[in-house]
Amino acid sequence: MISPQPLIRMQNVGKHFGTFQALKGINLDVIKGERIVVCGPSGSGKSTMIRCINRLEKHDEGRILIGDTELTDQIKDLNAVRREIGMVFQSFNLFPHMTILNNLMLAQKLVRKTPKAKARDIAMRYLERVKIPEQADKYPVQLSGGQQQRVAIARALCMKPEVMLFDEPTSALDPEMINEVLEVMVDLAREGMTMICVTHEMGFARSVADRVIFMDAGEIVEEADPETFFKTPQHERTKLFLSQILSH
Amino acid sequence: MISPQPLIRMQNVGKHFGTFQALKGINLDVIKGERIVVCGPSGSGKSTMIRCINRLEKHDEGRILIGDTELTDQIKDLNAVRREIGMVFQSFNLFPHMTILNNLMLAQKLVRKTPKAKARDIAMRYLERVKIPEQADKYPVQLSGGQQQRVAIARALCMKPEVMLFDEPTSALDPEMINEVLEVMVDLAREGMTMICVTHEMGFARSVADRVIFMDAGEIVEEADPETFFKTPQHERTKLFLSQILSH
Amino acid sequence: ETLRVGMECTYAPFNYRTSSGDLVGYDVDVAKGVAEIIGADLEFVCQQWDGMIPALLANKFDLIVASMSITESRLEKIDFSSPYRDSVGRLVGKSGQDMNLFDPSGNPIPENFSGLRIGLERASTYESWFNAKLPNANVVLYDGSEPLYLDLVNGRVDAIMTNPMKAHLRFLAKEEGSGFEFISPAISEVEFFGIGVGIGLRQGQPELKARLDSAIKKLINTGKLTEYALKYFPFPIHNEEWGDG
Amino acid sequence: MELLSGWWDDFFWGSVVVAQVFLASLVLMVIFGLIGAAAKLSGNRIVQKIANGYTVVFRGTPEILVILLLYFGSAITLTWISRLFNPDIKFVDVPPFWAGTVAIALIVGSYATETFRGAFLGVRPGSIEAAKALGMSGLQVFFYIRIPEMWRLALPPFGNHMLSLIKDTALISIIGLNETLFVAKQAIGTTGKPFTMYIVVGLIYLGFSTVITLTVMALERYGNHTVRAR
Amino acid sequence: MSFDLSLIVETVPKMLAGVGLTFQLLGLSAFLGLILAIVLLLMRISGKWYLDWPAQLYIYVFRGTPILVQIFIIYYGFPQLEFIRESVLWPIFRDPFGCAVVALSLNTGAYVSEILRGGVLGVDRGVLEAGEALGLSTTQRFIYLTTPIATRLALPAYGNDIISLLKSTALASTITLMDMTGIARTIVAQTYAPYEIFISLAIIYMILTFFLQKFISLIEAYLGRYTKRES
Numbered sequence A, B: 001m002i003s004p005q006p007l008i009r010m011q012n013v014g015k016h017f018g019t020f021q022a023l024k025g026i027n028l029d030v031i032k033g034e035r036i037v038v039c040g041p042s043g044s045g046k047s048t049m050i051r052c053i054n055r056l057e058k059h060d061e062g063r064i065l066i067g068d069t070e071l072t073d074q075i076k077d078l079n080a081v082r083r084e085i086g087m088v089f090q091s092f093n094l095f096p097h098m099t100i101l102n103n104l105m106l107a108q109k110l111v112r113k114t115p116k117a118k119a120r121d122i123a124m125r126y127l128e129r130v131k132i133p134e135q136a137d138k139y140p141v142q143l144s145g146g147q148q149q150r151v152a153i154a155r156a157l158c159m160k161p162e163v164m165l166f167d168e169p170t171s172a173l174d175p176e177m178i179n180e181v182l183e184v185m186v187d188l189a190r191e192g193m194t195m196i197c198v199t200h201e202m203g204f205a206r207s208v209a210d211r212v213i214f215m216d217a218g219e220i221v222e223e224a225d226p227e228t229f230f231k232t233p234q235h236e237r238t239k240l241f242l243s244q245i246l247s248h
Numbered sequence C: 001e002t003l004r005v006g007m008e009c010t011y012a013p014f015n016y017r018t019s020s021g022d023l024v025g026y027d028v029d030v031a032k033g034v035a036e037i038i039g040a041d042l043e044f045v046c047q048q049w050d051g052m053i054p055a056l057l058a059n060k061f062d063l064i065v066a067s068m069s070i071t072e073s074r075l076e077k078i079d080f081s082s083p084y085r086d087s088v089g090r091l092v093g094k095s096g097q098d099m100n101l102f103d104p105s106g107n108p109i110p111e112n113f114s115g116l117r118i119g120l121e122r123a124s125t126y127e128s129w130f131n132a133k134l135p136n137a138n139v140v141l142y143d144g145s146e147p148l149y150l151d152l153v154n155g156r157v158d159a160i161m162t163n164p165m166k167a168h169l170r171f172l173a174k175e176e177g178s179g180f181e182f183i184s185p186a187i188s189e190v191e192f193f194g195i196g197v198g199i200g201l202r203q204g205q206p207e208l209k210a211r212l213d214s215a216i217k218k219l220i221n222t223g224k225l226t227e228y229a230l231k232y233f234p235f236p237i238h239n240e241e242w243g244d245g
Numbered sequence D: 001m002e003l004l005s006g007w008w009d010d011f012f013w014g015s016v017v018v019a020q021v022f023l024a025s026l027v028l029m030v031i032f033g034l035i036g037a038a039a040k041l042s043g044n045r046i047v048q049k050i051a052n053g054y055t056v057v058f059r060g061t062p063e064i065l066v067i068l069l070l071y072f073g074s075a076i077t078l079t080w081i082s083r084l085f086n087p088d089i090k091f092v093d094v095p096p097f098w099a100g101t102v103a104i105a106l107i108v109g110s111y112a113t114e115t116f117r118g119a120f121l122g123v124r125p126g127s128i129e130a131a132k133a134l135g136m137s138g139l140q141v142f143f144y145i146r147i148p149e150m151w152r153l154a155l156p157p158f159g160n161h162m163l164s165l166i167k168d169t170a171l172i173s174i175i176g177l178n179e180t181l182f183v184a185k186q187a188i189g190t191t192g193k194p195f196t197m198y199i200v201v202g203l204i205y206l207g208f209s210t211v212i213t214l215t216v217m218a219l220e221r222y223g224n225h226t227v228r229a230r
Numbered sequence E: 001m002s003f004d005l006s007l008i009v010e011t012v013p014k015m016l017a018g019v020g021l022t023f024q025l026l027g028l029s030a031f032l033g034l035i036l037a038i039v040l041l042l043m044r045i046s047g048k049w050y051l052d053w054p055a056q057l058y059i060y061v062f063r064g065t066p067i068l069v070q071i072f073i074i075y076y077g078f079p080q081l082e083f084i085r086e087s088v089l090w091p092i093f094r095d096p097f098g099c100a101v102v103a104l105s106l107n108t109g110a111y112v113s114e115i116l117r118g119g120v121l122g123v124d125r126g127v128l129e130a131g132e133a134l135g136l137s138t139t140q141r142f143i144y145l146t147t148p149i150a151t152r153l154a155l156p157a158y159g160n161d162i163i164s165l166l167k168s169t170a171l172a173s174t175i176t177l178m179d180m181t182g183i184a185r186t187i188v189a190q191t192y193a194p195y196e197i198f199i200s201l202a203i204i205y206m207i208l209t210f211f212l213q214k215f216i217s218l219i220e221a222y223l224g225r226y227t228k229r230e231s
């Protein structure tokens, strides 16, 4: 048996904002079922990297493949690729003018063309999974931050994506709410969802990550399993960063 | 020798917002040179308590004495009391329309009537102390959060206050910037500045606090030296809170 | 003594401004002539027609010298000097269309007005004449006299009623007026058009009125008024009888 | 532009009148706006009611009506009031220039009231608390913190108010002030070319608007030099 | 100062006869202006300079000149141009009502397009990115996300513009239309009592403004129901 083909393959990817280079020579393969945590100082390019994966940003050097499809300007059905990739943002980004249920149903109806009744069933199933089925008919503002982020996760899951991307999903939350969101993410990880997660929650990284990636100044500086990463980091920059993150 | 007279004395202090009671029977004496850390869940009244001390809020029960002066509506020169009390806010609150140097000089000139040249000297001295003399002619927005907060501390110090109040000085900062602000605060503490600090930085509390105060629902629930506070908290509420704070 | 005189300033050739900025016209000449005789200085105030009387009453100026006819309804609110000009109206419309609007004795035939849009200046003698004689006519009211001609040419109205002397000079004699002609006899029923055009003043000033009256008579008797008229028209436009006595 | 020969100077002087009305009403507008804002922010219920009445009336009435009312009404009212004190007074007059100027200043001032109020409240309470905590007095906070921050906030809407003012000056032609639109009416009387004449007026106003817009942009750039990052 | 109350009682019903025309002007211009505004908005956010620039120029000219001048150019000025007199649009420009509606629509369209643009720019970018990440196409995002959110953001300013438009309809009286103001001015010319008549008319307009405002805030409350924390 040949080794499984990677679900996501980034080859020498670079990205500029004007003259500023936000990503430099990024190489990363993610296979099905892998759970990757990305960390690094502010501005190091973590968000930019995962946003390139579903083409919220366009990379300008190297290649990115999702399955067999290369992300280029010529890509015929970008949205077909995107619906295979769920994304959860730091600031939830729920649709403020729709109820929770409609938030979950909209993309199903428009993108997956799921019939309304079925879309509702799926939506309710995932709302139960993130433990807030009773909030279905409320509007986003009426929920706490933690609840909103769980809705955002459920909304992405409704599309049955192959991969989930998380960009600091807990960093806009009050301390008490962080755990309720992390729990949902740990569950997902246990069930074998492929995920790439930008986070500074080191407890989460320790307990579920297959690999931890440390970025600095647009480059992947270090890459290791959590055990090695936290115990014996190789690079000076990584050590400094870990000491800051873990000191308080 | 009699025990030193407290610099700040709160006796049975209460405070209402409309019908809601934000503070209940607060008793607290702070003597010169003492370093106190206040913690507790959101909405427990921490900010309200320290804001009463320099009368940004008016308490409506009990008494507050600063040195020999009681804080009442009749107080003749509130600003004389206030200039003895430096305050640092969560959101820095620098004057956005003035350079850093002018931020530091304004109150000196207006309140202390310090001549301009002298005010500038003092300002530069404290800017050096917080390690950003080179930023003197910039405007606040041009500085990072950590730098802004250090300016805010320097601005308060320029008034040569007897006491410094800190209200979650690091909680609006990115992780990397927290340490640079905490360092300045630790220095201050080592030099013997009297300070009351609302913070959830438990490392800071452990290393410099003389006393840790835990508040809940407007009351002081527990009060102890850091060793006792973290190792053997007495109250259920405190234990629960500490478990949440320290878990991630 | 300075008297402020209200006029439209856009009512050629009676009162209007030339491109060199001078206020000229028959009304202006009369005002100046009168002022010279009674020994007053003048100050001209330009006022839209429909607000002319309210403005006089609100003391925006002291006299109206603006081709205003002396009518009963106006006399209820203000006083007039004796007349210095004939007051008459005439309809102007497309030439060569025998619309048969008036019977031989000069009375309007209401049926033949139906379907016609008639342009008039708001608050003019012509408006009161139409209200009384042809209450069902389709009347369009304008804030000045100039737009009347523009809209007649543009076809927005089928006929306008205005001062024939003005219409002749300002319009019919010009190129843009070719193709238009008078389509009614001269109408000057005293009931609507008054005994003529006079100088308006606020009530309760008999002394000022007397001075104005005698000044106008003097202008008539010395031939000045004829002289003014001949500057603009080939004929005088007042009644010599007004000067007697 | 043969058609315009002879009328250039009239349009020029008409523009001067527009500029005069604009400047005079600008000063008055700021005064009315500040008084209105102060009244709305004062704790006094009655004063607030009066200020509210002011804004409701002048925002709810067509500009042309306000101008006509002030033109006709002001003299009558003022005369009536002054006769209460001195029965010998015959007439108190308000010339069209001032009736029109005050009218548009009152109208736009009612909008400026909200602008100034908003800017006053928009100053971040944090800055003010920080100043108080440093021991600065109420007056010091007002002059050193509030005012400098306020004008920056008020400037963009204030620019719009100035544009409203300049455009409202056109309405004053209705009460016979010899400004550009009235010049155009007179010129049409002799030339019979309304399109040409009104286009000239439009271009003159476009020129005024451009000058105002550029001025406000320059002021904004100056005001924001402190809040531009890096 | 005499204030003739009986005159008011007598003339107010006459002025109210013009309210229909006032509302026709308001309704028609608001509708046409909104359509124009949407076209201008789409041109401005199209990202294509040859659409964006003309729209900007249009907005600049119409916001930089007085509405009264625009009305005069269209009513008195256009007929001076041969090609307009001979075009199929002449029946519209011949009619003062048509001219007033065209002028008011062209004017309000310029303002409203900027208001709508403010609303569109106010839509949280994160929300649109979330839609993009879920696979919604550009058009779907515009219809399902941008439009409803921007509408709610633009509504308060739009309400103010509708009220300005109501007030601007009064200027139709300068081109022979007998709306409420036109009737009032005729009555004043006949009765020489500007004070009583204009004050009554001002009150009528204020009442209309009041109800218009109430109506707009009802819509606002409905569209903004999702911004309230309590359900």
Ligand SMILES: Nc1ncnc2c1ncn2[C@@H]1O[C@H](COP(=O)(O)OP(=O)(O)OP(=O)(O)O)[C@@H](O)[C@H]1O
Pocket: A017, A020, A022, A040, A041, A042, A043, A044, A045, A046, A047, A048, A049
């Ligand atoms: N749209 C943009 N235009 C210009 N520069 C950008 C843009 N987006 C990101 N950058 C820059 O690219 C760099 C990397 O940004 P990125 O958001 O990926 O960092 P990050 O590692 O996610 O940081 P953080 O932890 O603060 O979220 C930063 O210096 C940022 O300023």
Ligand SMILES: Nc1ncnc2c1ncn2[C@@H]1O[C@H](COP(=O)(O)OP(=O)(O)OP(=O)(O)O)[C@@H](O)[C@H]1O
Pocket: B017, B020, B022, B040, B041, B042, B043, B044, B045, B046, B047, B048, B049
């Ligand atoms: N100006 C105010 N008006 C009404 N209620 C207020 C006001 N300020 C504070 N409160 C209420 O008083 C309570 C205590 O507020 P306070 O800001 O002191 O809490 P805190 O302990 O500082 O919380 P946090 O950690 O969120 O800053 C809260 O319930 C808050 O809602």
Ligand SMILES: [Mg+2]
Pocket: A046, A047, A048, A167, A168
């Ligand atoms: Mg990021």
Ligand SMILES: [Mg+2]
Pocket: B046, B047, B048, B167, B168
């Ligand atoms: Mg607080």
